Each structure stands twice: as structure tokens, then as C-alpha cells.
Amino acid sequence: MTALLLLPLVLPFLAPALGRRALDRLAPAVALWALTASALTLAGTCVAALGALVLTGLLKLPALAALGELIHPLRTPFGHLVVPAATAATGVLTLSVWTLARSAFRQARAFRAARAQADSRPAAGDLCVVDSPHADAYALPGRPHRIVVTTAMLRSLGAVEREALFAHERAHNRAGHHYFLVAAELAAHCHPALRGVRDTIRLAAERAADEAAAAALGDRRLIARAIARAALASHSSPSTRPAFAPAATTGPVPRRVAALLEPAEGRPRAARCTAFLLVVCALLSVAAGTAGVAGFHHQVEIAQGEKGL
Numbered sequence: 001m002t003a004l005l006l007l008p009l010v011l012p013f014l015a016p017a018l019g020r021r022a023l024d025r026l027a028p029a030v031a032l033w034a035l036t037a038s039a040l041t042l043a044g045t046c047v048a049a050l051g052a053l054v055l056t057g058l059l060k061l062p063a064l065a066a067l068g069e070l071i072h073p074l075r076t077p078f079g080h081l082v083v084p085a086a087t088a089a090t091g092v093l094t095l096s097v098w099t100l101a102r103s104a105f106r107q108a109r110a111f112r113a114a115r116a117q118a119d120s121r122p123a124a125g126d127l128c129v130v131d132s133p134h135a136d137a138y139a140l141p142g143r144p145h146r147i148v149v150t151t152a153m154l155r156s157l158g159a160v161e162r163e164a165l166f167a168h169e170r171a172h173n174r175a176g177h178h179y180f181l182v183a184a185e186l187a188a189h190c191h192p193a194l195r196g197v198r199d200t201i202r203l204a205a206e207r208a209a210d211e212a213a214a215a216a217l218g219d220r221r222l223i224a225r226a227i228a229r230a231a232l233a234s235h236s237s238p239s240t241r242p243a244f245a246p247a248a249t250t251g252p253v254p255r256r257v258a259a260l261l262e263p264a265e266g267r268p269r270a271a272r273c274t275a276f277l278l279v280v281c282a283l284l285s286v287a288a289g290t291a292g293v294a295g296f297h298h299q300v301e302i303a304q305g306e307k308g309l
Helices: 002-025 028-058 062-067 079-119 151-156 159-175 177-188 194-217 220-233 253-261 272-303
Strands: 127-130 137-140 146-150
Touching: 002 028, 002 194, 002 272, 028 079, 028 177, 028 194, 028 272, 079 127, 079 137, 079 146, 079 177, 127 151, 137 159, 146 151, 146 159, 151 220, 159 177, 159 194, 159 220, 177 194, 194 220, 194 253, 220 253
Parallel strands: 127 146
Antiparallel strands: 137 146
16 A cells, blocks of 8 residues: 555646646636646645655654564555655655745745735725835735735826726635645645746736726726736836735736636636546545555554554
8 A cells, every 4th residue: 555655745746737728728716626626636645745755754663663563563565666656755745844834934924024014005996005116016914904006107008008907906805815825835845846836826816806807997008007006017017025915916917818808708617627637637536545654554554463464
């Protein structure tokens, strides 16, 4: 059963390509949910598999087997490969924890700074204007939600384009897209292949907000023009916003503009096959990880003398 623990480590490599196909063929909001759920599932089973590999290697050492009240060290198929695999898994888990902790600290600091800046400014409803020469605008989560926009960004847009930009950012806050971005960031630190899925999830969040804003204002071309001009204005402007604070200027803007310029009825319908493949990939990872962990538990019981061979 130890070999089954390797499957959750391999399956995430299929996720980036499936994720891109899902976003191309599914409605953006549906793709966002499917991608995020799949990424979290794949990340969770990957971590569980790595943890089981580490424990398997540890319990093959006589001293640690005795501490675990094992009658004899753990016996597994391919025993000569288990200790090197466990050593590699330990290194991967350590690196993942370190990078995740460093990213969480950095993002928490950026969020506190952005929130303090927004709370110190007078707000007009949910809108907070920051005096800055750098063009930027983003949806800031928290209580209450804020739309933060700089004076430079306001000067770059016309009145109707500003309303389109605000509609986009309000769509982010209403849908809670920051939760999806946090989940994507967490998954990306569990497996390197999931970094590609993280980028697709970010694009899906922007596409979902584009569509929601277009539906609210009833003008797809206006939303396309607003995000294009906002992206041009902020192209060379540094931003200190946290990564989980969505903004209309992130992602491949030309691709988003092209999607908005297509008529809504002309866009491809959701492809069930793509969603099915994503679900199958995640479920297969769960099944393999569960079987591998169950096999590990069975081997531990045998080594403890609770069960016969």
C-alpha cells in the first residue's frame, strides 16, 4: 500500500492543464468553485501522503519503532526505498511549512497596513480614496468591506469607467473572492504543480467579477474598456496590497477583455466533461491517499502484534 501514497503526489501535475480547460469551457463562477475545491482536495491528500511516508520511514528505525511500542520495525514492500522516500518527504514538508509561514506573515502584515490605511480615511459608503501618485484599485476584505482606490487611478478613468471599476470590485466583495484566493495560496504551498492552478483560480475570480459587473451595468464593452484603461494606468505602478485582495488590473487583462467583447450568448456552454475530469482527478487522489494511509495503519498494527500477517 506504500506505493499508493505516491499517487497523490503525481496527480496534481494533471491539475494545471485541466484547470485551464475548465476556465475556458465553464462559466467563470462555476470554474472558480470547481478549481478551488479540486486544488484544496489535491493539496490535502498530498500532505496526508507525505505525512504517512514520513511516519513509515521513522517507524522502520528500531529506536523509533520501540518508542511507538512496535514489537519489530515496520515492514513494508520496497523497504529499501522507504527511508530515502521518507527523508525526501520530510524535506518537502519542512520547505512547504516554511514557505507557507513566511508567506502568511508577509500577507498578514500587508493586510494590516492596507486595513489601517483604509480605516484612517473618510469613506463614502464602501469606497475609500487614498491620495497616491500610483494608480491602483482593489477590493479589501474585512469588516466592513472596502473598495480602495487611489487618486491617480481616479484621474485615469472617466466617470462611467469609474463606476464600472467599482462594480467589478464590489462583485469581488459580494462573492467573497478573497476566500478563494487564500485557499489557492494555501494549496500552492502544498505542491509545486498547484501553483499553476493558483494562477488559474486568480484569473477565474477576475473573470467572475467581470461577468457580474457586466450583468449589473448591462454593458460588457464598458467593463472591458474600464479594466483595460485601469490596467494601462497601473502598469508601472507598484502595489502593496495583499495578494488575496482581488483587483481588476490583475491577471491576463487582454484575455479578459477579449472574453468581455464576445456576446454573452456566443460564449461556449459549460462542458460537463471538463468538470467531471477535475472531480475524477481529485477523487482518485483521495481514494489512493485513503488506501495508502489505511495500509500504513494496518502495517503498524501488525508490527505492534495486534494482527497477524
